[in-house]
Amino acid sequence: MEQKTDIYLYVENICRAAKEASRAYGATSTAKKNALLCTMADQLMADVADILAANQRDLDAAEENGVPKAMMDRLKLDEKRLSGICDALREVAALPDPIGSGERTVRPNGLVIQHVRAPLGCVAIIYEARPNVTVDAAALCLKTGNAVVLRGGKEAVHSGTALVASMKKALVDNGFSPDLIGFIAQTDRAGANALMDMRRYVDVLMPRGGKGLIRAVVENARVPVIETGAGNCHLYVDETADLDMAVKVAVNAKCSRPSVCNAIETLLVHKAVAPAFLPMMAEAMAKWNVEYRCDEAACAILPSAKPASDEDWDTEYNDYILTVGVVDSIDAAIDHITRYTTGHSEAIVTRSIENANAFRARVDAAAVYVNASTRFTDGGEFGFGAEIGISTQKLHARGPMGLMALTTDKYLIDGDGQVR
8 A cells, every 4th residue: 555645644634624524514504604604704804914914925926936917916915805805705694505405395105305405515626826716615615514625826825824714713713613624735736636636535626727727637636526717718709799899898808807717818800890890909908918819810900919829729828918810700700619618608799689699509618698798707796606616517517606516416305104
């Protein structure tokens, strides 16, 4: 038998403790869970100075290591952002608790069968430089009676440590085990590999981050995985589009927060409107200094653009970089999206009901938009209070994952001596 390393044992102890804590916590009443989440929000704001100081350590290290500005934006916390995170905690507390909800049927033999929602148990998440994920994930898991094990990226390790320490105070103050939130501060590959091997203690593992991280988890984990996050998102501007609307949608979808997974990476424009639309768009995006990587037809309209390589069409930049292509038809646009999509969010701007319906029906993605920005693919925007991730697979959950995605099926059967 292969000897376990110190890192493996460290991760195993965290996961074992979380799993054990989850067994008692799963039966906690909704009122107690809600009170816990509100206490957590208050505690985080009480610890704001310590949390922001820890975050500044991460920011300083990221700057020294040359982390791109767009990624720095993901990492940065300030009092306003922390307050928003705490507001999301309170919103989750106010949402209906799915645990125990379901349907009741009575069979002809008198058996009463209740199909209800139950906690998953112990949920683990591997993610990158997103401090807000630390709190959002804990909130959603705790609301649904689950324990959570968090393994963030090295860029946010100090922020994550401070946030988890604050939330553990709230757990203890409310009479719960601090082990309900496990935090793996070991951020090298060995720590992640150990977590992927914790099938005995972890019921489901969710990777949140870039394509490389997600692929590594999906291909190597022994724990059941929900694939999330990679967002090579597209916007297609149809020949019938309102061009002013299309500019507004494109600017928002690319420039409002380019580092997030629901930002577009590729713009496709029908050849009939490309000569008018692309200069309008470039003027509107000028203040962000967006870099364009274009096919031949788009390069002829945007002379400052770079020619796009084959790799560009398949890249999630998380930066102010946009790949642009000119297409002959909606069919060509859909074919391109089908080839390169990660199944996250895709959008069309059109005034044609026929084209809108074709796009909805034929584009295979978790979220398909007509005349709106892809930036709305978000648990908060969908009314979920927060999200634990955006699933790009089709089993168990798809799209922004809120409370319901953190539950499983359970059947409760009552009889009076029936036998089969």
